[in-house]
Amino acid sequence: MEKKSKIMLFTLKKIISTFLMPLSIGLTLFVIGLFYLLIQKQRKANFFMIIAFLWTALIAYSPFSNALIQPLENKYPSYIQIDKSIKYVLVLGSGHINNEDLSEVSQLSRTALMRLSEGIRIYKELDNAKLVLSGYKDDQKVSNAVMMKNLALKFGVKEENIITHEEVRDTQEEAIKTKETINKEPFILVTSAAHMPRAMKIFETQWLNPIAAPTDYLSKNDGTYLSIPKAINLKKTESAMHEYLGILWHSILEKIKIFTD
Structure with missing residues (x-):
């Protein structure tokens, strides 16, 4: 029953986040405008289509997207001064696609590749450390953790120094699994800068000691107010909103947990 409820919560979270993403909101406004146009209510149609256009331009505008994402990305500094006594480096999974016509590098998502590269960089600075790779397979044949492991092996990481968490689907499950593997041992947590505040909050809630x-x-960079809307800025806005919604979701679950306990 507990496993079933976790799956239901995971699915509910994905559905809610999908509909509350900035681009989804813009498309919804456009569809409403299109509906009013079809039933010949011109004023309402004009209103919703103009709002949809302005909203889409705003979320793809550099100063706006930067204002959303920079508070998240700047909360924790880049990990330059490495503590060589740390024994674990945990790299959180992201995404991939299994396609044997592509190399492992190309099969991993950009985000997963960035996280893995940083994890390996730090791992190679440590003495006798373990590289913990996390991520489930979703609808693919091989898990994200195994895909990263295969690439890490080609980058010179020894197989006996790699631990995989293949069944975890989100950051909450990653924290629970990490608690089983590492317990309260300090470890270096590698993830996207925008995701780091939420990840740290979730791991610390499990009484773990992430760095x-x-x-x-x-x-x-800050960009310029004279810039035009671009898709790359839309990506920043989407990522920021995903994290703010994730932080809110985690806070709600924690309050529910306290209430039920």
Whole structure:
């Protein structure tokens, strides 16, 4: 029963986040405008289509997207001064696609590749450490953790120094699994800079001791107010909103847990 409820919560979270994403909101406004146009209510149609256009331009505008994502990405500094006594480096999974016509590098998503590269960089600075790779397979044949492991092996990481968490689907499950593997041993947590505040909050809720090592920065400068809307800025806005919604979701679940306990 507990496993079934977790699956239901995971599915509900994905559905809610999908409909509350900025681009989804813009498309919804456009569809409403199109509906009013079809039933010949011109004023309402004009209103919703103009709002849809302005909203889409705003979320793809650099100053707006930067203002959303920079507070997340700047909360933890890049991990430069490495503590060589740490024994574990945990790399959180992202995404991939199994396609044997592509190399492992090309099969991993950009985010997963950035996280893995940073994890390996830090791992190679440590003495006798373990590289923990996390991520489930979703609808693919091989898990994200195994895909990263295969690439890590080609980058010179020894197989006996790699631990995989293949069944975890989100950050909450990654934290629970990490608690089983590492317990309260300090470890270096590698994930995207925008995701790091939420990840740290979730891991610390499990009374773990993560050390933040953010990577995959989407906003590396402030941009200019004279810039035009671009798809790359839309990606920043989507990522930021995903994280703010995730932080809110985690807070709600924690309050429910306290109430039920």
